[in-house]
Amino acid sequence: MEKFILKYFNLLRTIIAVLIGIVISVFLIFLISRDPGFSLQQFLLGPLLSRSRFSSMVEMASPIIMCGLAIALAFQARQFNVGAEGALYLGAAVGTGFAVSTAMPGFLHLPLTLLVAGGVGALWGFLPGLLKARWRGSELVASLLLNYVGYYLGLYLINFHFRDKNAGYLVSYQLPKSAWLAQFIPNTRMHWGILLSLAFAVLVFLFLYHTTSGYEIRMTGANEKFARFGGINVFKVVVLSQLLLGLLAGIGGMSEVMGIHRRFNWQSSPGYGWDGVVVAIIGRNHPLLIVAASFFLAYLRVGGQVLNLMSDVPAEMVTVIQSIIILLITAEAFLAQWRYRITVRQAESRGEAA
């Protein structure tokens, strides 16, 4: 048992943090709601009980996975670039512009549109990366500012150049059918973009743990000085990790547009980039854990929406809970005493046996 705890300590710690978050949300619901039992049931079971809600949970996980992978690439290199939000928004806006103003067969249109969005996103990740690598400027602050710039730039593009004036509300023209990601389960909104994001999770996993560049990224993150002495091109790592961040975020945003609404309809930023930060922290920057964390976050989100609709508890409760969870997970010393005690006890018992 104790060996098991030691081996999976980080995972257990994460699970405990998540449980604490859920306990707090139960507490909040009891504090606020006039009918807490019903509200609680809606919150925890709501996302699972209907086909459409389950579908919206799965489809919501997709851009979150992409942004989580994106952020993880930068965080693995200890680059605090949080620019996924801006890269996703601007990338999707430009990608939409590209898709609606070009005509070509689907086998070209689909990948090219994703590539354009990813390319613009990559540029958005590259800028803070360059600032950091070349002049040691703060990539954190730069990416935060670029989030705003990307948002307004994307909004301008859509509202002034690609806006469908006949739609009745502020959205872009509809994408041509050749740039649609189709549904793979009929009568739901689950589209190929979801499978694409799962494929990317595997790709990023292979990249980080089975390629030289991935090793360099992790090594730089673990100890930059050591990496430099070991002959790793830190400049390249810093720029590449953030460039890839933008690339993934851009593709994630675009595939959402291509798979669900087929129009760009975000008048305000959708927040997936920040969700990406959350799942990267919960999943401790590991691509496969990030997938699990994304489904969990999407589950909470949809639960929050159901709660908002069906009861008197606002959906923002989920934001509060998720922040508490990641705050606990980032706290290195949280439960460290527990591990320490087990380690000591094990060492002692081994000493007695000898």
Next chain:
Amino acid sequence: MSAMLQSILSAQFGFAVLRVMTPLLFPAVGVAISGLAGSVNIALEGIMLCSACAGVLVSAFTQSLWLSLAAGLATGIGLAALLGFFHLRLKADIILAAIAMNMMAGGLTIFVLFLATGEKGSSSSLTSLVFPLVHLPLVRRIPVLGEILSGQNVLVYGAFLAVFLYWLIVFKTPLGLRIRAVGQNPDAAQSVGINVNRTRMWALLLSGFFGALGGLYLAMGYVSWFARDMTAGRGWIAIAAASLGNNMPLGTFLSSLLFGVVNSLAIYLAPLAVPSEFIQMIPYVATALALTGYSIQAARRRRKL
């Protein structure tokens, strides 16, 4: 165009600059003092938001300025203490912990606002108070300068005072000496008996104090209501302002002033026919450019050493 130029060269513009600068200067001072101690508080965006919300709600329900000031300050300092606890005691990475707190602030303020008013956008259904305007007795008589300086919200003068207070703390008190020592070399500071964690905690609490004032001004002076995400990145711009000013009092003040001028220009240019998205982008682009320029300069200086 010439009318535009005239309005920019007028005293009203100077007046507007001070108004716009204040919610940048307070958090910039907060960032600076924590940065000087070596634990940069990047949670000021969220701290300002929470303090603004607390101030507005308390003033609406008690109709007392003093109580809402107290509530805003307590919220800001309390959140800074929480950040300090997680960073210093629980060994959380301060950047990640601060990101979490900013996120929490965004949700929590809407959550609380909804419970208090039933709305999620703004507190416009409540009658909340604002801090009073102050007419400076002698200064108001001076032409031009009087028009710029006099008649501002009391917290605008408070922001100037904050810079002075910051200078006083950092250069004239034992705490300030400890803060500078800890920021420059924590190990050396520790070796002469300075409690590094306690010093950093003090710096964080002070940063929460200044950030809270910025938030209070925003919702109870700059405007007279609370709106979701009303800080709109001012906490981030403040980080840039503090680093441009090398975390020093005068430097932080000057860079905040610079951003104040740029942001006021953006407001003045708004009626021009350009798409409003570009106008709204100006503060962030300007800050990003300033940060880049500063980083290049700093890199050159390092190379010379």
